[in-house]
Amino acid sequence: MTLSPDKSPGPDPASDKLDARVYKVAGVVVLGAIMSILDITVVTVAIPTFQAEFDTSYAIAAWSMTGYTLALATVIPLTGWAADRFGTKRLYIMALTFFILGSLLCSTAWNIESLIAFRVLQGIGGGMLMPLGMTIMTHAAGPQRVGRVMAVLGVPMLLGPISGPILGGWLIDTFSWHWIFLINLPIGVVALILAFVVLDSDRPEPSESFDFLGMLLASPGLALFLFGVSSIPEQGTIASVRVLIPALVGVTLLILFVLHALRTEHPLIDLHLFRDRAMTFAVLTMVLFAIAFFGAGLLLPSYLQQVRGETALAAGLLIAPQGIGAMITMPIAGRLVDKIGPGKIVLTGITLMTIGMAFFTQLEADTAYPIMMVALLIMGFGMGCTMMPTMTAAIQTLTHSQVARGTTLMNIVNQTSGSIGTAIMSVVLTNLLQDKPDAGAAIASNTDPSLAAKLPPGTIESGFDQAADAFSSTYVVAVVVLALTLIPAFFLPRTKPKNPELAADTPAAMMH
Known part of the structure; x- marks a missing residue:
């Protein structure tokens, strides 16, 4: 048996099995990741509520999301250096504290400006949770099991966009908007206690100077x-x-x-990591995947609410098959990545996602829900084989000292590309809807039924057809970008990782 730096039993890097210790660490990390990612998506359904509550425009209310995202983007580059300097446990506990405090303050917001300010504070903590969690998990598991533990961490990353609107809609309808933030408090306190108890004591290396x-x-x-x-x-x-x-x-x-x-020898974001071929192609794959996936992610909830007249809660439930598909394939994909490398798995995943998403290029105003849900299930199967195996490809061949910087880099890429994808799809959809004169009137009739009686016969029906056409045409852009992801994915490693340095340098193997 080997010992980790705090003298406690650690995982044997040569073993292929996940032990109880790794599962405990995974539980702590997943709790933090769930809060961070849910809070990005749960607020989406609350924006109309914020408009009414604080008497503001949609554009200003949307900054409750944008401010959080910008805080995430600002703090992520610092995480790699800070993890090396202060240790992952201390930093993780600090990030959880910031997040819990930000959540509490958000629930007390008295106007939209205070809410945006508190969301920024919340984002500072949230931005550190995901890259830190990936670093902690990678160190705990060792190189032979990175695929499986990353699959565990991938569950909240993939389910957040799906379960967030469902949870947000239910909390607002049943209680009040305050509860989309207050729900974080009990989860956060449990995560904080478990982090103190479960995570190994920090033994930070003497850190290089801060860039x-x-x-x-x-x-x-x-x-x-x-x-x-x-x-x-x-x-x-x-x-x-x-x-x-x-x-x-x-x-x-x-x-x-x-x-x-x-x-610079020790830059804030280590671009020298691109010397690693697997990292380079994993980054290129992640850029295109995130643009397509996160960009398209806003389309279906909007279609279901604006064209089909569904509530936010109903829209979230209709999208659930995507999450179910991901939950089925993700553990299988994680195990296979550890055995045969990520290349074939990611190629399979992107192909399935492209097939599933291609269906939505044929959306109509009355497309049958069962067919739509089958397409979402296929997309979900593909998602489970794509995102975390790509992350695994990026960090699987890095040394122990490079892991914190590698996970930081991948999280920056993921966050930035997702924001770009969301902006691209929003602009394409908005411009297409503006070109269709009856679409706006039809969408407006969902919130104001009396409007339908004031319009010429056939306008509403024609408008919904035009709106559905705008959504389907926007999906074409997403499908093309997703198909292009196959090019860099083709160059990802297709063999089981072999890196003696990583195996020898994991926390578990440092003491015998």
Whole structure:
């Protein structure tokens, strides 16, 4: 038996089985990840409530989501360095504390400005939880079991976008909007106690000096770029001062950061990781996948509510087969990745997702729900074989000292690409709807039934047909991007990982 740095029994890197210790660590990490990811999606259904409650516009209310996302993007680059410097346990507990405090404050918000400010505080904690969780899990499991433990961590990543609207709709309908934040308190306190008890004591290595210049370039650069991109749907065009200036300044800062990072021995975001072939192709795969998947993720809930007149709760339930499919295939995919490498698994997953998503390019105003749910199930099967196996491909061949930086890099890629995808699909859909004169009137009639009586005969029916056509045409863009993901995925490793350095350098193997 081997010992981890705190003298407690640790996993044997040569073993293929997950032991009780790894499952306990996974439980702590998954609790944090569930809160962080659910809170991104649970607020989506609350935006109309915030509009009414705080007497504000949809565009301003939406900043309760955007502010959280920007805080995530700003803090993620710091996580890798901070994990090396202070240790993962201390940082994880601090991130949970920030998140719980932010949740409590959000529930006390008295106007939209205070809510946005508290969401930023919540996002600072939430932004650290996912990359830290991935680092903790990778260190706990060892190289031979990364695929399976990443599959465990992938459940909240994939189910968040599906269960968030269901939970949010139920809490708002049954209680009040305050409870979408208060629900985090008991979960957060349990996660905090378990983190104290279960996670190994920190033995941080003497850390290299902090890349202060890198922080001044990367964090504001990423935040400004995402601010510009996030403003596109509200402005309705890329050629807007509010979009262009922040985005261009952000891109400039990011380019300067890249030039700086390539000349620095210990940069804030370690771009030298791209020397690893598996990491490079995993990043390219994740960029295209996240643009397509997260971008398309906003389309179906909107279609179900705007075209079919469903409630937010009903829309969330109708999308559930996607999550069920992912839950079925994800554990299987995790086990196979550890045995045969991620390449074949990811290719299979993307192919299934493309087939499932292609169905939605044929959406009509009266498409049968059972057929739609079968297509979602197929997409779910593909999702379970794609996201976390791609993450595994990125970090499987990294050394112990590189893991924190690698997970940070992948989370930045995931967050940024998802925001870009959401903006692209929003703009495409908005422009297509604007070109269809009856679509707006038909959608408006869902919230104001008296409007239907004031319109010429056939306008509502024609409008819903036009709106469905706009949604199906937007799905074409998502399907094309998803199909392009097959190109970098083709170059992912197709053999069981062999990295003696990683095996020798895991916390479990450091003491005999």
